[in-house]
Amino acid sequence: MTPITGHRILLVEDNDLNRTLVRTVLARSDHPVARHHTIIEAGDLAAARAHLAAAPVDLILLDMQLPDGHGLDLARELSRQPPPARPVIIALTASVLPEQQNDVRAAGCDDFLGKPYRPHQLIDMLAAHLPAQDPAATP
């Protein structure tokens, strides 16, 4: 049996509890999109860049206010890359004012999920942006 890694999701978030929450939500969900996945966690932009340099990811859940900079800085860097190589970027932030949301779109994020979110909203968001898993791969 071939090992299935599923989707690779990079979670850039400085708050421990909020990282735990994402992890727990994905682990508890029985939605197909959550069935096989790998979460790579980064507490700041430097760690996120290091992870991205080491191996590509399919999707980034990106917080905005990070200790070493703003999440949009990373989004802008990545949006300069050609689309096939570029991961889907979802802003996951408590900065939800309309102008802040506009900034998020302008910086090249694909979608926006404001905090506080309900667990199913996160799953729906992932399902909307990640291709369905190969049924043959499902045990």
Added chain:
Amino acid sequence: MLTELVVEALFALVCVQLLRSYARRRDPLMRDVALMFAAVAVLFVLTVARRTLGEPPVVVRLLASALLLGQPFLTIRLVRRVGAMPAWVYWSTLAGWVVSSALLLVGGGRAIPATTVVMVAVFVLTEAVAAAFLIRLARQRAGAPRTRLALAAAGTLLFALAIIAASAGAGRPAQTGAWQLGARMTALASALAYLLAFTPPSWLRRAWSDRAAATVVRRLVQTPADAPPEATWQSYARSVCDATGSTAAVILLSADDAAREVARVGLPIPGGTEPAGDHAELLDLAATTNMVVGEAPRRMPAAALAYARAAGAHVVTAVPLDLPTGRGVLLLLNRHRALFTDDDVQMLGDVSRQTAALAHRAELLSDRERLTGELSASLAALTTASQAKNDFMANMSHELRTPLNAIIGFSDLMCHEPLVGDQVTVPAEWVKHINSSGEHLLALINEILDLAKVESGKIELHREPLDLPAAIWEVATTLEALSQSKGLEVTVAVAPLRAYADPMRFRQIVTNLLSNAIKFTPGGGRIFIAGRRVGTDIAVSLADTGPGIAAEDRIRVFEEFQQAGDARAQSGGTGLGLALTRRLVEAHAGRIELESELGHGAKFTVYLPAADAPLTTSADGRTRSPGAGVLVIEDDAPTAGLLSAYLQEAGYEVSTAATGEQGLHAARTRNPEAILLDIHLPGIDGWQVLADLKHDDRLRHIPVVIISASDHSDVGVALGAVDYFVKPVDRHTLLSWLARNGLVPTMGRKHVTVLAIDDDPASLQLIDTSLSAEGIQVITADGGAAGLATAHARSFDLIICDLLMPQVDGFDVIAALHNNPDTRGTPVVVLTAHRLTDTDKARLSGKVVAVSGKGDDAGGLPELARTIGEVTGLTIHDDKVVA
């Protein structure tokens, strides 16, 4: 005969007109003018009398003729009143008249050719002089007065010509008819000129006035619209001066029952010579008034007199101005009376109404401009305030949503867990997450409410004398569990003082600062809390061995929702604590200060009013500065010197004492932040000093470090010392201990200045570049002589000297520096390409601290840099120096 009659009638007419004017105004000037025409007017009366009553007596004819001979002098008399004239001219023309009259009377009316020639000559000459003065006056004036003065001059000259013609005719009986006719025609022209000059018809006066008014108004309108009202009045005053030929002009306007000067021309700028007196008196004048200094009948108001003196004038013409904005007065200041100004003065009075309107417009415009400015300033302030409010709301929204995210997220997960009966089983940590997030949210909301309360001034402080050590210990104890869980050592050294503060708020301040310090200090670190008196305040400082706060963040940390560096990641704080702390301290009329250096911890000091009067027991009674520095109690001078040098170079203030007694005295008077104490001292030993310090309520809080040759650290700490160093103590150990204990240098890093002496500009350039990069100030001296001069002119931390230089070489320089007591203490480093012989070494021995080689590869510089580093206490990076 008829012509003669007409001429005389005309002169009489002028005379009567002028007499009427005089009767109306009682102006001496008018009287003189009337007098001038009186002679001719008398001739007219005589001629009429001769026709109707027959020949008058000889005496009457003689007197009338004598009066006629006086006409030129009377003209001179008039001219003298309105302009400068040398006295001799006046007196000689008077003498001329007297002589002519005498000759006429002696001759008894008979025409003696010789005397007639003399009389005519005197008459014509006097008239010519008078005409010359009138022409000069006309040239000084403008507008209508100029024309009228010129006409008067023409009349005078024509009159003289008529007299010449008449006498010539009298001398040549054959041609009498022709000469008589010429004389009469000339006299007629003269009379007409006089008539136009002195009593012009009203249509002519109006025409002249209108032209002058147009000129003044044109100038007024040219004043920029945005000029202040005073500028408009100034322009008006200048026009008035020009039009009337006045020496000076002043305009006063009524303002709140007083007179305000709005313009002055031809007078010194107000200052020491400010005219005194009641200006308001001038505003009460009903009609244009001429006032002459020192002349009756009208007493001159004091203010007018003062203006006249300031301008050096004798005549003041006050013109009341009836303005739409209130009353005013125009003062014209002159050295002499002025002829023919009545119309102009009248006209200028009228123009003043237009000036007032223009000035009022200017005032409105400048008001509008000022209001516009104020409006846009307050708009900008409102925009800024609104922006700040928006930022605060955005931050608050973000901060409130963050804990809510965990609360809603985990509780939502709980809701979806399968029910067993009416119960669900969930992981315990989910409940913990929800709880801690809820607590965080509550703290946040409380702080936001507190902040809003302080901000709106609604905070109520219940201030009372507060026991400082007890209050601080209480907080330290409350947070003990937290600090112990991180393995932090918290030292409290607080003097027995009382602050005047709200106990609950004071606890909040200290709790915020201490929990911050606990949060940011890595495990195993130290926190040092000190409380001491500074003047009328108490100072509570909290120092930690955390990462420190960069200079650019030191103000920001006190703002709402701001945290320094990567603090947020580790702390999970609300970002409101320090903002709230600052506001609470400020609400107590106190202040908070932050000293920090990256990598060397941070020290927050809160100054609050003390509850008691300052202690006056200190020997010299001086109030102590907040950074009272470090006291070194050490009897061995070299050791004391070395410790002092280390501390001073790092920026600490240092005082030293050689005995225990002196040390205790210094501790009491200088209130140091820390004490370095030797054990082996003459007299009472270090142990005794330590015991005395710890038994003194006012000194107990000062941390004492024992520095001794023998290791009795257990005894030392047991007796109350905070640390124990065994000699020799190196610089790094000492300074890092101070930094760890929150004793940040008060003066900041010491500024190092180095003198470089070399004859090679390239070498000087290299030294300058290399050391400047390290923040060291380099002064260069080209050659030995210049170097010595510079070294004596000011003090340096270090001198770098080349050896081989023309004229005064390095050996001479170094010997001279060594022999001068002022420069002997300055360390000298030799930087040379020269290979030193044993003789050289012997010459330099004891005078220099190091010798560095300078090669093409600048290989000596790193060594030099290390030397400078050791001497100055600065860390020098080799790579930087080479670069």
